[in-house]
Amino acid sequence: MNKLLKTLIPIIIAIAAFAFNLFTDDGINKDVPLGQVKIHFLDVGQADSILIQDASGQTMLIDAGNNGDSDLVVSYIRNLGIDHIDVLIGTHPHEDHIGGLDDVIENFDIGKIYMPKVNHSSKTYEDVLMAIKNKGYKITPPQAGSTFDLGNAEYTILSPISKTYSDTNNYSITVKLDYGENSFLFMGDAEKMVENEIIKMGYPIQADLIKLGHHGSMYSSSDDFLDKVNPTYAIISVGEGNSYGHPDPEVMTKLEERGIKSYRTDEMGTIVVESDGSQIKIEK
Numbered sequence: 176m177n178k179l180l181k182t183l184i185p186i187i188i189a190i191a192a193f194a195f196n197l198f199t200d201d202g203i204n205k206d207v208p209l210g211q212v213k214i215h216f217l218d219v220g221q222a223d224s225i226l227i228q229d230a231s232g233q234t235m236l237i238d239a240g241n242n243g244d245s246d247l248v249v250s251y252i253r254n255l256g257i258d259h260i261d262v263l264i265g266t267h268p269h270e271d272h273i274g275g276l277d278d279v280i281e282n283f284d285i286g287k288i289y290m291p292k293v294n295h296s297s298k299t300y301e302d303v304l305m306a307i308k309n310k311g312y313k314i315t316p317p318q319a320g321s322t323f324d325l326g327n328a329e330y331t332i333l334s335p336i337s338k339t340y341s342d343t344n345n346y347s348i349t350v351k352l353d354y355g356e357n358s359f360l361f362m363g364d365a366e367k368m369v370e371n372e373i374i375k376m377g378y379p380i381q382a383d384l385i386k387l388g389h390h391g392s393m394y395s396s397s398d399d400f401l402d403k404v405n406p407t408y409a410i411i412s413v414g415e416g417n418s419y420g421h422p423d424p425e426v427m428t429k430l431e432e433r434g435i436k437s438y439r440t441d442e443m444g445t446i447v448v449e450s451d452g453s454q455i456k457i458e459k
Contacts, residue, residue, distance in 0.1 A: 211450065218443075236262075288307060319335065360404060387422070408435065
């Protein structure tokens with residue numbers, strides 16, 4: 176028996192060491208492929224709606240377009256075979272971001288809902304709050320700097336940072352997604368003031384892809400912020416021929432000068448981005 180144990184012990188230790196080396200400190204198997212994460216930037220005109228699918232089957236929805244986009248957003252999600260949304264984010268209470276949220280809440284099971292604490296009175300906002308109440312859900316206020324996992328992806332909430340802002344856009348919940356070696360930044364309608372706050376907080380904001388804040392308006396995408404993020408790709412969710420002149424020509428020049436490839440929903444329709452944790456593919 177002693178001889179058998181002496182023979183087996185080195186083998187057991189070797190197997191244990193091999194198994195240990197397969198895992199990083201956070202327990203994720205680093206030699207097993209992560210699978211694909213898909214990020215859908217829905218073409219909802221002059222509005223925002225972003226659906227994220229993890230390889231594990233978990234999902235996140237950031238915003239749901241205008242009121243008139245409800246059927247489009249709900250149908251798009253259903254056509255992907257999704258009946259449950261693990262995390263739902265209403266970045267801020269403007270109609271072009273939360274207009275379709277009430278219908279999404281009514282049509283799908285929702286795990287967790289993030290919305291900022293802000294005083295706002297509009298029929299659209301009231302409809303969303305009523306839909307949440309009717310299904311017995313609760314709202315989780317965002318905490319800047321907090322992180323959570325969804326499948327193999329890690330999410331970091333970057334803002335809002337201050338308790339109050341004079342502009343509702345700056346209450347936007349901004350989120351960074353880290354998946355393997357790839358990173359993505361979703362800026363809602365956050366403007367330069369919030370960008371500066373994020374920089375001052377010292378968050379690691381470098382990302383391969385950024386969804387530009389406020390539809391590419393002149394009030395977002397400062398030089399300093401773009402340099403800190405240093406993305407390869409920029410997504411602009413914007414309506415064709417919109418009356419705001421989005422995206423701003425100056426912002427487009429900034430992207431061109433930095434060699435950042437831009438993709439616009441007004442020109443391409445819905446944009447689907449895929450990542451396997453090391454490479455990014457953008458479907459045109």
